Amino acid sequence: xxxNIQVKNRLKRMEGQIRGILKMMEDDQPCKEVITQLSAVxxxxxxxxxxxxxxxxxxxxxxxxxxxxxxEQLIKESVSLLVKSR
Numbered sequence: 001x002x003x004n005i006q007v008k009n010r011l012k013r014m015e016g017q018i019r020g021i022l023k024m025m026e027d028d029q030p031c032k033e034v035i036t037q038l039s040a041v042x043x044x045x046x047x048x049x050x051x052x053x054x055x056x057x058x059x060x061x062x063x064x065x066x067x068x069x070x071x072e073q074l075i076k077e078s079v080s081l082l083v084k085s086r
Contacts, residue, residue: 001056010048017041049085053078 021037057078061071 001052001059003052004055007048007051007055010044010051014041014044014048017044046085050082053081053085 017037018041021034021041024034024037057074060074060078064071064074
C-alpha cells in the first residue's frame with residue numbers, strides 16, 4: 001500500500017503535538033492541559049488508523065474483485081484491525 005502525503009502529514013502533525021506535550025511537561029504545565037493534548041493525539045491516531053484501513057480496504061477489494069475473489073474475508077480483517085486499534 002502506498003501512503004499518500006495527507007497520511008504522512010497527519011503523522012507529522014502528531015509528532016509535533018507530542019513534542020509540544022513533552023515541552024508542556026518540562027515546563028510543569030497543569031495536568032489537565034497535558035491530558036487534553038494527549039487526548040487530542042490519541043484521537044488523531046484513531047482517525048489516521050481509520051483512514052489507512054479504509055484506503056487499504058478499498059484497494060484490496062477492487063483488486064480482489066478484478067481477480068474474481070471473495071471479498072468477505074478482506075472486510076472481516078479490516079474490521080478486526082479497526083477493533084484491535086482501539
